[in-house]
Amino acid sequence: MPIQILADEVASQIAAGEVVERPASVVKELVENALDAGAQQITIRIEGAGQRLIEVADDGRGIPFEEIPLAVARHATSKLRRADELFHIQTLGFRGEALASIASVSRFTLESCAENESAGGRVRVEGGRKASLEPAGVPGGTLVRVEDLFFNTPARLKFLKKPVTEKSAIDALVVRYALAYAGIRFQLFQDNKPVLRTSGNGDRREILAQLYDLETARRMIAVEREDGEKSIDGFISPVSLTRSNRKDITFFINGRWVQDVTLATALLRAYHTLLMVGRYPLAALFLDLPPEEVDVNVHPAKAEVRFRKPDEIFALVQRCVRRGLLEQSPVPEISSPVWSSIPLQPVVDPAWRIAHAVGGVESNPDEPAPVPPFPAAAAEVPVFPSGELPLLRLVGQVGAAYLVAEAPDGLYLIDQHAAHERVLFEKYKRQQETRIPSQPLLMTETVTLPPPAARLLEEELEAVNRLGFQVETFGPQTFLVRAVPVLFAAGEPAAMLRALVEDFEEDETPLKQEREARLIGRICKRMAVKAGKILSPEEQQALVRDLEACSSPRTCPHGRPTMIHLSVDLLERQFGRRGSR
Ligand code: ADP
Ligand code: MG
Secondary structure, three states: OOOOOOOHHHHHHHHHHHHOOOHHHHHHHHHHHHHHOOOOEEEEEEEHHHOOEEEEEEOOOOOOHHHHHHHOOOOOOOOOOOHHHHHHOOOOOOOOOHHHHHHHOOEEEEEEEOOOOOOEEEEEEEOOEEOOOEEEOOOOEEEEEEEOOOOOOHHHHHHOOOHHHHHHHHHHHHHHHHHHOOOOEEEEEEOOEEEEEOOOOOOHHHHHHHHOOHHHHHHOEEEEEEEOOEEEEEEEOOOOOOEOOOOOEEEEEOOEEEOOHHHHHHHHHHHOOOOOOOOEOOEEEEEEOOHHHEEOOOOOOOOOOEEOOHHHHHHHHHHHHHHHHHHOOOOOOOOHHHHHOOOOOOOOOHHHHHHHHOOOOOOOOOOOOOOOOHHHHHHHOOOOOOOOOOOOEEEEEEOOOEEEEEEOOEEEEEEHHHHHHHHHHHHHHHHHHOOOOEEEEEEEEEEEOOHHHHHHHHHOHHHHHHOOOEEEEOOOOEEEEEEEEHHHOOOOHHHHHHHHHOOOHHHOOOOHHHHHHHHHHHHHHHHOOOOOOOOOHHHHHHHHHHHHOOOOOOEOOOOOEOEEEEEHHHHHHHOOOOOOO
């Protein structure tokens, strides 16, 4: 075939492949256009999971009559003139290709009436073929109707997921935009049924309840942080509220929903020592950055961005989240899986217990009055402020692994290893704020490590020496240890060096500070007292006192609980003294 310039229609259809992947992407583009037009109210109607109809109506500034045909032309935009403006972009759109792309793969109608014009106009496009502009008596604002999406690109149709999946992708998208733009009224209908309606009063927590559920929304922690021209605010979940995947992590940058690994990683890092392995937080965070700090023109769908200074953004997110978590260190009260593993056999019928442990989902008609599920009740009444512990009275050690303590609010079972790890970690971190005291060894020790570990230690030597060690390279794989941190003076220098560099690679992190925290975490874990060690009453007492003094006493630095709390309330209910009759 000879070389030819593609017909505009064909070029648009090809471009549409990038912008219009599924019905939800159409909704995104149309909602963003409405937002760019300064709409105060946006109404979205979906039929047939977006395949039969997507209609977005707004009360924005509208399009002047004679510009209407241009709106659906390719590379036509009112938002950008010169390429260099890309780096100061204030609008969500700028590529001027969304409407043309959508119109090339659907039966498309646009009606609009500009603010200062008395009558509006309408243009129809079918599979990229434009009909002429006609006047239309339409109210102010713009309405776009997209019917029979992908009718002329059957291959695309085959890639669509089940209707319920496409529908929920649309719901998820609209509710997130509603959350980001809480000052704007959103309405969403699916097959004429209202799915979402927001008041536009600016209250984000109200909308959070529609994104998750009421209880989840209530428990989310509001966070906020400013750093010069950059700021961030939004909601994060307490450590007791997690998911098994990252789907509930949402980031907006300058009003744009983005999927970005740097941001997600920063968030996860902030939770790092607080969550169990394989659990993820929920978050809806909104960043405001000077436009020149972000490049949004990375992908046609504009869901990816590039940062000019990723480290700064990373640190901003991490600090904000970390602060929010520490200020409101929640109560990792006993949760149902832990509970069901505690054998309390003869007390109640197991079926009864299980039904209530999972929140009373099954109910048996012969049963006594329903008992509120205890995890929720326990989480609602934190007897002691934030993460603090009440004064504990030590009862003793069990199984050479757990300490039992009592407090006015019930019984505490403490994991001695996890608790000691937390204590060491906080002491070490506190010392790090000034200078970590080191203890010279009476006899310098030489330690030989396997080559990969030796190489890693060599790379981290500076950091290690800032942490209270005095270590020098001695031979190709050999190190000379002259001093160790006072905190670990009783430990084995060789074991400490190994603990420092064990599987370091997978932890590679851009921030120096973060890397040091990792080193600290690692060594504390190694040096903490093990399960199986019998502790003297004095040692038990000291551990409990030290734990009480910690700022996050309830989890170890790796996120496992240090303790299980059996509240008086819980004990009373389990013994049938209260609530069950
Ligand atoms: P972009 O948003 O990148 O400019 P689009 O193809 O989405 O490209 O839209 C093209 C142009 O049509 C926009 O620049 C804008 O001027 C106009 N337009 C589209 N939707 C609306 C709307 N809802 N209200 C007012 N103007 C709109
Ligand atoms: Mg647009």
